[in-house]
Amino acid sequence: MNGKRYSRQRELIYAALKGTDQHPTAEMIYQWLKPENPNLSLGTVYRNLNLLADEGAIARMAFPVERYDAETRPHPHFCCQACGSVYDLSLPYDKALDEQALLASGHDVTGHELIFYGTCAKCKDVH
Ligand SMILES: [Zn+2]
Numbered sequence: 001m002n003g004k005r006y007s008r009q010r011e012l013i014y015a016a017l018k019g020t021d022q023h024p025t026a027e028m029i030y031q032w033l034k035p036e037n038p039n040l041s042l043g044t045v046y047r048n049l050n051l052l053a054d055e056g057a058i059a060r061m062a063f064p065v066e067r068y069d070a071e072t073r074p075h076p077h078f079c080c081q082a083c084g085s086v087y088d089l090s091l092p093y094d095k096a097l098d099e100q101a102l103l104a105s106g107h108d109v110t111g112h113e114l115i116f117y118g119t120c121a122k123c124k125d126v127h
């Protein structure tokens with residue numbers, strides 16, 4: 001059985017995600033871990049990220065490319081159109097927006113994701 005090895009890799013991947021605020025793609029996590037873990041494959045990273053996301057331990061977000069977040073509580077994001085970085089925004093979750101969506105549609109609304117786009121502070125400084 002390879003269960004031990006797989007759960008060790010899952011912990012490694014989870015720790016990498018916990019230790020960053022970059023909202024990485026699977027590819028980014030793979031590149032970070034590969035030097036110290038030569039046996040790791042990109043497929044393994046994808047598989048474990050999807051398992052963690054299915055368990056609710058991490059969040060999976062569909063940006064231009066799929067990204068992952070160790071912070072599972074709902075929070076808004078900013079996506080830089082110049083460098084592709086994704087940042088957390090410290091704005092309160094807007095429950096009123098869920099109510100407006102319910103009123104506008106009659107659908108049962110369980111939540112929403114908010115993504116802002118533009119040029120991040122770092123990229124802005126370059127120009
Ligand atoms: Zn940027």
Ligand SMILES: [Zn+2]
Binds near residue numbers: 077
């Ligand atoms: Zn986030």
